[in-house]
Amino acid sequence: MDAIEMIKERRSVRKFKDEKVNRETMREIIEISRWAPSWANYQIARYTLVDDEATIAKLASDGVKGFVYNMKTLQNAKGVAVLSFVKGKSGTFDQAKRDMVKEGLSEDHAPIWEAFDAGIACQTFCLAAHAKGVGTCIFGVIDEDSIAQAVNLPKEETVAALIVYGYEEGAHVKPTPRKEVDEIMRFI
Numbered sequence: 001m002d003a004i005e006m007i008k009e010r011r012s013v014r015k016f017k018d019e020k021v022n023r024e025t026m027r028e029i030i031e032i033s034r035w036a037p038s039w040a041n042y043q044i045a046r047y048t049l050v051d052d053e054a055t056i057a058k059l060a061s062d063g064v065k066g067f068v069y070n071m072k073t074l075q076n077a078k079g080v081a082v083l084s085f086v087k088g089k090s091g092t093f094d095q096a097k098r099d100m101v102k103e104g105l106s107e108d109h110a111p112i113w114e115a116f117d118a119g120i121a122c123q124t125f126c127l128a129a130h131a132k133g134v135g136t137c138i139f140g141v142i143d144e145d146s147i148a149q150a151v152n153l154p155k156e157e158t159v160a161a162l163i164v165y166g167y168e169e170g171a172h173v174k175p176t177p178r179k180e181v182d183e184i185m186r187f188i
Helices: 003-009 023-033 053-062 068-075 110-131 144-150
Strands: 045-050 079-086 135-139 157-166
Touching: 003 110, 023 045, 023 110, 045 053, 045 110, 053 068, 053 079, 053 144, 068 135, 068 157, 079 110, 110 135, 110 157, 144 157
Parallel strands: none
Antiparallel strands: 045 079, 079 157, 135 157
């Protein structure tokens, strides 16, 4: 599968077979995901993979702010990735890198770069999973503190997203209509 096909064919999957994705396949997905670009190559993304049913149930009850749609998906899930990032790295420079940058350096956008790096890592994870035949769905309505507590996340990390994963049940979802190129692009 080439990159363009992967981008066009990957969908958010919410219905999964009653089958766990084996840990070796998930290891292969993380092996690919670790190549996601990041600010100054700090590689802040971390992946906590949960296939324990009790922990997934805890994420369903406490981790999605009572959002029923996500709770239902989690109640049937066999695997969940907690994507987190190491705080205080992206958008900053250590002294060696600072010496390479001219005046005008600003670290005011550090939190934006943390989210940007997490987003790149999230998309890379989902595309890598798709390439390995594993469906994914990224949850945006989440309770970061409850999730961090449920998976015993290290204090220096922040939860960025929950990604439910598994083998898709039924036919692959058709793409939803997309805006035309001229609606989303402009030249200056």
